[in-house]
Amino acid sequence: MSAFTPEQEKVLQAWTERYPYPNMGLLEALRQVQEWHRCVTDEDEEYLAKLFEVPRSRIHEAATFFPSFTAKPTGRHRIGLCRGLSCCLAGSQEMCRCLEKKLGVREGETTADGKFSFETTECLGACDHGPALIVNDELQGRATEHLIGKLMGEMK
Numbered sequence: 081m082s083a084f085t086p087e088q089e090k091v092l093q094a095w096t097e098r099y100p101y102p103n104m105g106l107l108e109a110l111r112q113v114q115e116w117h118r119c120v121t122d123e124d125e126e127y128l129a130k131l132f133e134v135p136r137s138r139i140h141e142a143a144t145f146f147p148s149f150t151a152k153p154t155g156r157h158r159i160g161l162c163r164g165l166s167c168c169l170a171g172s173q174e175m176c177r178c179l180e181k182k183l184g185v186r187e188g189e190t191t192a193d194g195k196f197s198f199e200t201t202e203c204l205g206a207c208d209h210g211p212a213l214i215v216n217d218e219l220q221g222r223a224t225e226h227l228i229g230k231l232m233g234e235m236k
């Protein structure tokens with residue numbers, strides 16, 4: 081039995097048809113699976129391999145290369161803190177301690193209620209606005225304890 085609803089299967093199928101070469105839709109399909117399941121499981125990889133008619137190893141390579149795809153479920157809200165040099169100089173380590181304290185988890189973990197997950201990331205391309213955060217795919221520069229508290233309060 082598929083881990084996807086019939087509607088979800090249609091969405092994934094559409095990604096195989098959207099571009100001249102079916103493989104071009106693969107990352108979009110993975111992005112979609114990550115959003116639905118908050119991770120990409122072995123079963124998901126198997127399903128996509130059959131759907132895109134590629135070896136499972138190809139799906140696994142993509143799913144493990146890009147940090148936006150995870151093998152374990154993330155929280156409903158993902159908070160990423162840049163660990164790049166510029167952000168370190170701008171105080172990202174202090175923001176890391178702040179996030180760990182506010183969330184009650186260590187970097188790389190998800191809160192017990194599944195609401196938040198916190199991870200550090202490579203450079204987010206906002207080096208002049210450090211410490212940089214990425215919250216649910218939205219970039220936030222100049223992180224402060226106040227900004228983090230405000231963002232967390234806004235997330236349901």
Ligand code: FES
Nearest residue numbers: 162164167204206
């Ligand atoms: S070093 Fe943090 S955004 Fe580049």
